[in-house]
Amino acid sequence: MLRLPQFGIELPEDIASVITLLRERPGARLVAGGTDILPNLKHHLDQPPALISLARVAELRRAELLAAKSGGGDGEPATLYLGAGLTLTEVAEHPLVREHFPSLATAAGLVASPLIRNMGTLGGNLNLDTRCRYVNQTKFWRDALGGGCLKSEGNVCHVVPKGRNCVAAMSSDCVPVLISLDAEVELAGPEGTRVVPAADYFRADGLRHTVREHGELTTGLRLPLPAAARRCAYAKWTVRQSIDFPLISLALRFDLAEDSVDAAITDLRVVAGVLGAKPRQVARLDEAVGKALRDPAVAQIVAGAVHKQCKPLENVPYEAPYRRQMLRVHARRAIAALVEAG
Ligand SMILES: Cc1cc2nc3c(=O)[nH]c(=O)nc-3n(C[C@H](O)[C@H](O)[C@H](O)COP(=O)(O)OP(=O)(O)OC[C@H]3O[C@@H](n4cnc5c(N)ncnc54)[C@H](O)[C@@H]3O)c2cc1C
Numbered sequence: 001m002l003r004l005p006q007f008g009i010e011l012p013e014d015i016a017s018v019i020t021l022l023r024e025r026p027g028a029r030l031v032a033g034g035t036d037i038l039p040n041l042k043h044h045l046d047q048p049p050a051l052i053s054l055a056r057v058a059e060l061r062r063a064e065l066l067a068a069k070s071g072g073g074d075g076e077p078a079t080l081y082l083g084a085g086l087t088l089t090e091v092a093e094h095p096l097v098r099e100h101f102p103s104l105a106t107a108a109g110l111v112a113s114p115l116i117r118n119m120g121t122l123g124g125n126l127n128l129d130t131r132c133r134y135v136n137q138t139k140f141w142r143d144a145l146g147g148g149c150l151k152s153e154g155n156v157c158h159v160v161p162k163g164r165n166c167v168a169a170m171s172s173d174c175v176p177v178l179i180s181l182d183a184e185v186e187l188a189g190p191e192g193t194r195v196v197p198a199a200d201y202f203r204a205d206g207l208r209h210t211v212r213e214h215g216e217l218t219t220g221l222r223l224p225l226p227a228a229a230r231r232c233a234y235a236k237w238t239v240r241q242s243i244d245f246p247l248i249s250l251a252l253r254f255d256l257a258e259d260s261v262d263a264a265i266t267d268l269r270v271v272a273g274v275l276g277a278k279p280r281q282v283a284r285l286d287e288a289v290g291k292a293l294r295d296p297a298v299a300q301i302v303a304g305a306v307h308k309q310c311k312p313l314e315n316v317p318y319e320a321p322y323r324r325q326m327l328r329v330h331a332r333r334a335i336a337a338l339v340e341a342g
């Protein structure tokens with residue numbers, strides 16, 4: 001049996017108290033649903049003196065339409081605000097998410113299993129620690145490997161043996177989608193509130209893979225409502241297709257001149273996950289702009305760019321070259337499904 005280490009637990013009821021506790025309890029970690037941090041503690045990947053639970057912070061559970069991106073103004077609703085404390089089940093089933101951001105509903109609904117989605121939160125999924133086949137193991141397993149690695153108790157990387165940087169994978173299902181939808185992350189800390197584009201929230205360092213400062217917590221996500229017709233999708237490849245982290249993931253978004261797959265693409269985003277610590281925004285897709293989504297050339301351009309630019313590492317199970325092929329296959333399949341849906 002894997003035992004949890006000993007730690008204190010704090011149960012604040014508002015955001016201000018969370019910030020105070022983060023200041024007063026150095027080394028304390030936040031816990032939301034606990035579905036990732038608690039297994040990691042059982043694996044002795046950290047030994048914080050205390051956990052600060054967000055479970056009673058009702059302010060983190062808001063879901064509402066805001067009038068403008070900044071939350072002010074009195075115009076038409078422009079942004080959907082989703083509190084970090086909403087469960088993944090709530091996100092997946094929320095009518096506004098399903099209506100405006102179906103790829104986010106898909107991604108949240110594909111995380112792990114119903115029980116885990118009922119506990120796990122959007123904020124926990126956003127801040128999910130990076131994962132690696134060499135570190136998300138028992139201490140006994142890591143010791144047998146010869147004393148861990150940069151992310152545990154050692155000083156080498158087993159994925160890139162001469163590397164000095166941890167390349168553990170960002171394996172959250174929602175993150176690539178949030179980036180593809182131009183979401184913004186709202187953070188609260190001792191200096192007040194700040195907002196960071198989800199695309200800038202992640203760093204290419206598996207040991208500290210977000211720009212969230214010590215003393216800050218994520219309070220919510222702001223998603224700009226689509227200004228034009230749009231088709232979007234999330235593709236996740238796993239082996240068991242149940243209670244599995246993604247082995248590759250891909251979020252796609254196509255803005256269209258009209259509400260039809262025969263209309264011209266005006267803008268597009270493609271974001272891949274599970275490569276390294278930072279999701280990859282696929283670049284050089286301009287050739288697809290102006291073409292109809294139904295045009296077979298679009299799938300060819302996108303799948304080709306994904307394959308060229310995304311190079312998985314041996315950081316999660318399954319061979320990296322195979323996962324690279326899967327990225328291309330799933331890009332094509334996701335676009336074919338969008339076209340078929342009309
Ligand atoms: C068997 C199993 C299968 C899984 N499969 C998947 C999967 O398929 N896809 C997937 O994406 N995830 C998967 N997970 C991981 C996890 O369940 C989800 O990512 C979940 O969304 C984590 O949310 P949580 O609220 O439980 O986070 P917690 O475990 O409570 O926290 C996770 C991390 O986020 C930090 N954190 C939490 N909330 C905040 C906040 N508001 N501000 C700042 N930091 C915060 C914590 O300090 C911690 O570092 C799986 C987990 C298990 C055990």
Ligand code: SF4
Pocket residue numbers: 131132133134135149150151152156157158159160165166167168206315
């Ligand atoms: S990428 Fe390297 S350093 Fe990072 S967890 Fe894996 S083996 Fe350890």
